[in-house]
Amino acid sequence: MAPNATPDTSAPHVTEHAITVAAPPAVVYDLVADVSAWPQVFGPTVHVEVLEEDADISSAGGEQLLRIWAMANEQVRTWTSRRVLDPRSRTVTFRQVVSAAPVAQMGGQWRVEENDDGRTRVVLLHDYRAVDDDPEAERLIEQAVDRNSRAELTALKNAAELSESREEVHFTFSDSETIAGAAGDVYAFLDRADLWPERLPHVARLDLTEDEEGIQHMDMDTRSPDGSTHNTTSVRVCFEDRQTIVYKQLRVPVAMSVHTGRWVIEPQGDGTVRATSWHTVVLDPEGVSTALGPKATLAEARDLVRKALGTNSSTTLRHAKKYAEGLHAGS
Structure with missing residues (x-):
């Protein structure tokens, strides 16, 4: 960077969390894709509603518009997100359409990857910005993203590894x-x-x-x-x-x-x-x-x-x- 350059404060913060799951990739991906079950799988998720979705999304993939209620820093936050599901690559890309303050924008991606040993690696990416790039708000968002990402990945692992006894x-x-x-x-x-x-x-x-x-x-x-x-x-x-x-x-x-x-x-x-x-x-x-x-x-x-x-x-x-x-x- 040149000596007199001004830092780009508008650049989003990027985080990555990952976990290894002793279950087939298809099982793990289905849990990520099926938002109707999220309140039973993910601890922070309270309620999810599908507002719009492509007709054959469960088999062919496509787009969804969701409204989500979830716990963040001990409060219930609600936002609207658009997701793109790709069963072939086993990715789910998401972007908040309407965010809840102090979040100005947030998005990311779930990646479900098959390991050589038959287990599955799940990567959860986030990128976000705070309203007015406020440092204190960014700290709170970072805490919430870190806490929820770790909790969600652990819950996903537990649910996937217990899938055979789900009934x-x-x-x-x-x-x-x-x-x-x-x-x-x-x-x-x-x-x-x-x-x-x-x-x-x-x-x-x-x-x-x-x-x-x-x-x-x-x-x-x-x-x-x-x-x-x-x-x-x-x-x-x-x-x-x-x-x-x-x-x-x-x-x-x-x-x-x-x-x-x-x-x-x-x-x-x-x-x-x-x-x-x-x-x-x-x-x-x-x-x-x-x-x-x-x-x-x-x-x-x-x-x-x-x-x-x-x-x-x-x-x-x-x-x-x-x-x-x-x-x-x-x-």
């Missing part, structure tokens, strides 16, 4: 109630989780804070039938216009590695609404042994988790039904 540890179920009341009243009951200790018998304590309207953090103590309590922390993204709330537990009981879910309220066309609680769970085999004993099977753990979560969500739905139908009767 045993991964399951989804739901519980529903038909309610003769207004969808808005049912939604309000579910949205106002800060009132759940007064309204629900299984909620002993709940602290609720909001980063911004519609993004909630919950710290909750839940009573078990035997009188014991267990603590969970969750983040929720609330879509009042769609009468839907999605959530992810950040601290889960020991038998689970992941728990995500959503509340969905759907008008039925006959004056009633159907409220459904969905749960998706990934069991932790080591945690199952710790919690239930070394002889416990994954099937037994699935049944116990299904019963515990289903009992609590069904109780919540019954109380939401009573609340909404009571308001409807009084109107």
